[in-house]
Amino acid sequence: MSVVADVAIIGAGLIGAAIARELAGQDLDIVLIEARNDVGDGTSKANTAILHTGFDATPGTLEARLVRRGYALWQEYAARTGVPVERTGALLVAWDEEQQAALPTLQAKAEANGYLATRIVDAGTVYAMVPDLGPGALAGLTVPDESIMCSWSAAIAMATEAVLRGVRLELECRVDGATVLADHTVLHTSRGDIATRWVVNAAGLAGDTVDALFGHDRFHLHPRRGELLVFDKLARPKAPVIVLPVPSKVGKGVLVSPTIYGNVMLGPTADDIEDRAATGTTEAGFAFLLERGRRIMPSLLDEEVTTAYAGLRAAHDRDDFVIEADAAQRYVVAGCIRSTGLTASLAVGEEVLERMRAAGFTCTPRAVLPEPPQVPNLGEAGLRPYEDEARIAADPAYGEIVCFCERVTAGEIRDALDATIPARDLGGLRRRTRAQNGRCQGFFCGAAVRAALEGRGAR
Ligand SMILES: Cc1cc2nc3c(=O)[nH]c(=O)nc-3n(C[C@H](O)[C@H](O)[C@H](O)COP(=O)(O)OP(=O)(O)OC[C@H]3O[C@@H](n4cnc5c(N)ncnc54)[C@H](O)[C@@H]3O)c2cc1C
Numbered sequence: 008m009s010v011v012a013d014v015a016i017i018g019a020g021l022i023g024a025a026i027a028r029e030l031a032g033q034d035l036d037i038v039l040i041e042a043r044n045d046v047g048d049g050t051s052k053a054n055t056a057i058l059h060t061g062f063d064a065t066p067g068t069l070e071a072r073l074v075r076r077g078y079a080l081w082q083e084y085a086a087r088t089g090v091p092v093e094r095t096g097a098l099l100v101a102w103d104e105e106q107q108a109a110l111p112t113l114q115a116k117a118e119a120n121g122y123l124a125t126r127i128v129d130a131g132t133v134y135a136m137v138p139d140l141g142p143g144a145l146a147g148l149t150v151p152d153e154s155i156m157c158s159w160s161a162a163i164a165m166a167t168e169a170v171l172r173g174v175r176l177e178l179e180c181r182v183d184g185a186t187v188l189a190d191h192t193v194l195h196t197s198r199g200d201i202a203t204r205w206v207v208n209a210a211g212l213a214g215d216t217v218d219a220l221f222g223h224d225r226f227h228l229h230p231r232r233g234e235l236l237v238f239d240k241l242a243r244p245k246a247p248v249i250v251l252p253v254p255s256k257v258g259k260g261v262l263v264s265p266t267i268y269g270n271v272m273l274g275p276t277a278d279d280i281e282d283r284a285a286t287g288t289t290e291a292g293f294a295f296l297l298e299r300g301r302r303i304m305p306s307l308l309d310e311e312v313t314t315a316y317a318g319l320r321a322a323h324d325r326d327d328f329v330i331e332a333d334a335a336q337r338y339v340v341a342g343c344i345r346s347t348g349l350t351a352s353l354a355v356g357e358e359v360l361e362r363m364r365a366a367g368f369t370c371t372p373r374a375v376l377p378e379p380p381q382v383p384n385l386g387e388a389g390l391r392p393y394e395d396e397a398r399i400a401a402d403p404a405y406g407e408i409v410c411f412c413e414r415v416t417a418g419e420i421r422d423a424l425d426a427t428i429p430a431r432d433l434g435g436l437r438r439r440t441r442a443q444n445g446r447c448q449g450f451f452c453g454a455a456v457r458a459a460l461e462g463r464g465a466r
């Protein structure tokens with residue numbers, strides 16, 4: 008078999024997409040291999056979508072460095088591609104004396120991470136910032152640069168740019184084995200063998216399984232399920248900023264946050280489970296969130312719940328991201344990226360290229376790069392096609408609303424089906440347009456959206 012690629016990347020979530028985009032800035036043949044039928048369809052589609060400053064990361068870790076760098080890279084990349092980001096800021100609330108006593112330590116940690124803008128505020132300021140908070144808040148820590156963003160568009164933008172730079176995207180292609188030979192590796196996939204010089208493991212929650220194909224046993228992953236409730240857009244004024252708890256060992260805790268789509272979310276839970284496919288929500292999770300929500304913001308529970316969802320963090324037994332290159336096998340792993348992968352993604356891409364170079368990989372930058380793609384604006388704060396008169400005048404399909412809850416137009420659905428990486432099912436359409444994402448969850452527009460999809464021969 009002839010070698011078909013310089014680099015094969017396993018996994019097209021946020022991390023694999025970012026690595027593919029970065030490596031494709033070099034003059035290389037790259038194949039991006041994904042078991043599912045879309046990019047960003049694993050953990051990357053079900054998170055809280057906060058662009059973290061990294062104020063609470065453990066100083067000195069790789070994660071702290073890459074979150075900080077990723078935050079900076081996203082400012083620029085979001086502006087260039089249209090991925091919506093809103094700098095709402097965050098307020099970390101202390102609900103008891105122990106948490107209040109922890110605030111100076113958290114502030115010192117932020118400063119050790121190079122983030123100097125936090126302020127400790129008293130209860131009066133806390134309630135002035137978020138009047139709907141429940142009683143009992145003692146103090147807070149403001150983090151003015153924490154932001155909300157769209158993790159769906161983030162993955163699509165990076166993967167699309169990778170494809171525009173020449174990356175071959177192989178969807179519905181699962182890597183089941185690897186044979187490492189003297190100068191190349193053969194990946195055994197559900198769609199045949201792929202021969203490649205280098206392999207990058209960006210398999211998320213399957214990172215340890217793929218690592219084992221290369222004979223490594225350096226970390227073990229298990230899913231830590233995070234369930235979230237999404238409240239109707241009428242609740243949005245209750246959450247002017249991201250309301251954070253004081254973080255604990257198991258994670259960042261339950262927050263109340265505005266979403267980029269104009270809703271409010273409550274969550275996530277943090278349940279260590281074994282089933283790596285258990286992305287369903289549970290009654291216990293629902294009860295837990297209601298109990299927490301009652302404490303944080305009781306009046307939020309009077310609002311209507313639009314939907315609930317769950318995502319699986321790749322919880323691990325290491326204290327940090329694991330990004331390591333094995334020069335002998337020409338193999339890199341980007342693993343143990345648990346709760347901050349959206350923020351860190353672009354920086355992980357840079358780091359992987361650097362580690363490969365340090366391990367002897369040679370490549371040269373492409374002489375000419377295409378312009379980055381423009382993703383459709385899914386952010387509620389920006390101009391959407393249905394309200395853009397000039398755009399509607401130029402193309403009336405942008406004035407023809409199909410999904411009334413989210414005000415998604417026929418023009419946007421058509422564009423999503425014609426995109427460089429087109430939507431292949433209803434979930435893919437939702438992530439590219441917001442169709443069926445609103446309060447009726449597709450009850451009214453479901454038939455029309457499905458007809459548009461089936462009209463293009465999609466499954
Ligand atoms: C509840 C929750 C809240 C979060 N909140 C935030 C947040 O606010 N901010 C933030 O920055 N981060 C957040 N995160 C973390 C972030 O979502 C993840 O770190 C990120 O999505 C990980 O991306 P990934 O590409 O590693 O994994 P994934 O998105 O899971 O991608 C891995 C891909 O690899 C594919 N794959 C696996 N094995 C194979 C194989 N053998 N062959 C081919 N393909 C394979 C999978 O199908 C999958 O698509 C949160 C996560 C959760 C669960």
